[in-house]
Amino acid sequence: MRGSWPHASSTTMPELPEVETVMAGLASELTGRRLTGARLRQRQLRWPVPRDLAARVRGAQVLGMRRRGKYLLVQTDRGWLIVHLGMSGSLRLVPSVLPPGPHDHLDLLLDDGRALRFTDPRRFGCLLFSDDPWNHPLIAPLGIEPLSETFDGDALYDLSRGRRVSIKDLLMNAHLIVGIGNIYANESLFEAGIDPRLAAGRLSRRRCGLLAAAVQSVLRRAIVAGGSSIRDFVGVDGRPGYFQQGHAVYGRDGETCGSCGTLIRQMRQGGRSTYLCPHCQKR
DNA sequence: AGAACCACCTGGCAGC
DNA sequence: TGCTGCCAGGTGGTTC
Numbered sequence: 001m002r003g004s005w006p007h008a009s010s011t012t013m014p015e016l017p018e019v020e021t022v023m024a025g026l027a028s029e030l031t032g033r034r035l036t037g038a039r040l041r042q043r044q045l046r047w048p049v050p051r052d053l054a055a056r057v058r059g060a061q062v063l064g065m066r067r068r069g070k071y072l073l074v075q076t077d078r079g080w081l082i083v084h085l086g087m088s089g090s091l092r093l094v095p096s097v098l099p100p101g102p103h104d105h106l107d108l109l110l111d112d113g114r115a116l117r118f119t120d121p122r123r124f125g126c127l128l129f130s131d132d133p134w135n136h137p138l139i140a141p142l143g144i145e146p147l148s149e150t151f152d153g154d155a156l157y158d159l160s161r162g163r164r165v166s167i168k169d170l171l172m173n174a175h176l177i178v179g180i181g182n183i184y185a186n187e188s189l190f191e192a193g194i195d196p197r198l199a200a201g202r203l204s205r206r207r208c209g210l211l212a213a214a215v216q217s218v219l220r221r222a223i224v225a226g227g228s229s230i231r232d233f234v235g236v237d238g239r240p241g242y243f244q245q246g247h248a249v250y251g252r253d254g255e256t257c258g259s260c261g262t263l264i265r266q267m268r269q270g271g272r273s274t275y276l277c278p279h280c281q282k283r
Numbered sequence: 284a285g286a287a288c289c290a291c292c293t294g295g296c297a298g299c
Numbered sequence: 300t301g302c303t304g305c306c307a308g309g310t311g312g313t314t315c
Contacts, residue, residue: 046291070309087308122292124309165286174310181309270287289313
């Protein structure tokens with residue numbers, strides 16, 4: 001099975017489920033290990049990697065890992081690594097002697113001869129170091145976790161009052177709700193039967209309930225699908241299997257809706273592709 | 284404060 | 300065949 005699944009796409013698109021999957025796969029491997037240093041090949045990511053990264057992590061013991069939105073937090077006894085995979089980033093555990101590829105920007109060296117290798121062709125990701133990540137300017141303003149107990153229809157209703165932006169743009173605003181990118185925003189709105197263009201503030205409390213449930217359902221299913229491939233991606237490939245799962249509307253322009261048979265439409269919304277079933281999704 | 288838009292980056296692909 | 304140019308995506312920053 002390892003590395004043998006069909007590659008529908010050569011790129012991953014890390015949203016909350018993938019970050020969760022990456023964390024689950026790495027936590028057991030990294031916790032308790034010591035970092036012996038870092039090799040920095042390309043500092044210019046979304047934010048520059050700290051020049052003194054190697055010095056900061058040398059000798060640090062990994063205490064655990066957390067996720068906040070799409071940010072991955074690695075806690076050590078010397079401080080925290082803050083990692084974002086952007087849209088093409090991946091983390092793999094490799095033998096530290098494995099020669100780096102062109103987009104393998106940095107290695108965190110482990111005390112067992114392996115390296116945690118950060119790869120990111122488009123360099124939208126970042127890797128930072130912080131003594132206090134919860135007050136870090138990238139982390140502190142983040143919104144509610146959609147898989148937390150406090151996220152439900154009422155929370156979504158409260159968040160959306162008075163907002164004139166489309167409900168899809170609201171779902172993707174990480175300062176309000178974290179972890180939902182273009183793919184899962186489209187999928188959640190289809191599942192809830194809501195037109196993505198509807199002004200967020202016009203959603204009824206009842207439909208907020210449907211949408212919150214759909215968001216959680218879509219994200220949980222993706223995590224379950226990704227979890228089954230943890231061993232594979234940690235060892236070799238860096239490509240969780242959930243990405244291969246079928247989407248109901250995303251990327252299916254011109255195909256028929258699996259629910260009613262109507263043709264799925266693609267449109268532009270705020271510079272991004274929106275996909276919807278004009279019959280199943282109502283204003 | 285909220286909304287709309289831009290910048291960042293590269294691989295992949297359509298179209299000529 | 301090879302070139303050009305557009306598109307995909309997340310999100311901080313800028314502007315209005």
